[in-house]
Amino acid sequence: MSSYSTxxxxxxxxxxxxxVVLVDNKDLATIVEIIDQKRVLVDGPKFQRQAIALAKIxxxxxxxxNLPRGARTATVTKKWAAADIDGKWAATAWAKKLxxxxxxxxxxxxxxxxxxxxxxxxxxxxxxAVAKA
Amino acid sequence: xxxxxPKWYQSEDAPVAKxxxxxxxxxxxxxxxxxxxxxxxxxxxxxxxxxVYLKNLEDNTLLVSGPFKVNGxxxxxxxxxxxxxxSTQVSxxxxxxxxxxxxxxxxxxxxxxxxxxxxxxxxxxxKKEIKAERIADQKSxxxxxxxxxxxxxxxxQYLSASFSxxxxxxxxxxxx
Numbered sequence: 203m204s205s206y207s208t209x210x211x212x213x214x215x216x217x218x219x220x221x222v223v224l225v226d227n228k229d230l231a232t233i234v235e236i237i238d239q240k241r242v243l244v245d246g247p248k249f250q251r252q253a254i255a256l257a258k259i260x261x262x263x264x265x266x267x268n269l270p271r272g273a274r275t276a277t278v279t280k281k282w283a284a285a286d287i288d289g290k291w292a293a294t295a296w297a298k299k300l301x302x303x304x305x306x307x308x309x310x311x312x313x314x315x316x317x318x319x320x321x322x323x324x325x326x327x328x329x330x331a332v333a334k335a
Numbered sequence: 336x337x338x339x340x341p342k343w344y345q346s347e348d349a350p351v352a353k354x355x356x357x358x359x360x361x362x363x364x365x366x367x368x369x370x371x372x373x374x375x376x377x378x379x380x381x382x383x384x385x386x387v388y389l390k391n392l393e394d395n396t397l398l399v400s401g402p403f404k405v406n407g408x409x410x411x412x413x414x415x416x417x418x419x420x421x422s423t424q425v426s427x428x429x430x431x432x433x434x435x436x437x438x439x440x441x442x443x444x445x446x447x448x449x450x451x452x453x454x455x456x457x458x459x460x461x462k463k464e465i466k467a468e469r470i471a472d473q474k475s476x477x478x479x480x481x482x483x484x485x486x487x488x489x490x491x492q493y494l495s496a497s498f499s500x501x502x503x504x505x506x507x508x509x510x511x
Binding site for chain 1 (some may be wrong): 373375385421422423489490492493496498508509510511
């Protein structure tokens with residue numbers, strides 16, 4: 203009745219300068235200053251520089267390296283472009299999931315019909331292959 | 336000296352209708368209702384059908400056609416309020432709808448036959464005849480419509496399918 207457990211080192215995403223965060227499932231920004239236990243100052247090239255509660259943001263695994271404390275918007279924008287944060291973010295499965303969810307919500311009635319037909323065709327092909335195997 | 340006073344007065348004055356302060360103005364349709372739009376009918380015999388909108392008539396209804404071959408909806412009037420306009424459009428440039436107006440769709444004046452006992456128990460009603468003119472008009476309008484519809488892949492199948500709400504559909508979030 204013994205179970206083997208392995209102890210792994212903790213690998214948390216830290217609230218730190220340069221941590222890229224997601225606000226409201228759409229906007230990206232980085233932490234530019236930590237105000238107190240609950241609030242941080244965030245700034246992003248497409249997000250208004252503001253103090254925001256940590257409860258309202260989600261930490262991503264991406265970090266903007268070597269961001270000086272209290273960096274102003276121009277510096278943030280420059281380092282953001284240099285590190286290609288937008289590209290790195292778009293490559294993550296997380297961003298792709300959000301994008302597909304948004305696309306699904308924007309489908310028109312005709313597009314929804316086209317999706318139905320394509321899914322049916324895929325289902326048919328899969329079932330045919332399974333029946334053959 | 337005007338008229339001589341009348342010898343007899345009504346005991347109560349005849350009621351005079353109030354003068355209405357409403358004026359009828361030309362109908363202003365919502366921007367999504369453009370001729371050629373595919374509409375979803377929400378009520379009536381053809382509820383759920385996807386249908387092509389052709390023209391706005393004088394009695395504030397919309398002239399609509401299935402096309403008949405595709406989903407069984409003939410040239411018909413439909414109330415604009417009981418309709419969802421989708422973003423899908425078909426070009427109706429080549430379709431001539433000038434002859435369709437309110438009189439075209441006026442109900443036939445059938446001479447009221449005397450009700451007989453046989454009619455009360457009789458199941459078989461004489462079959463309603465459709466005028467040859469209606470059938471011919473339907474064919475001509477639909478011919479040009481179908482030519483346009485065939486240009487877009489899957490549009491014909493889309494029009495023959497009916498709309499319904501499925502599990503997980505939130506009507507206030509659906510984009511049409």
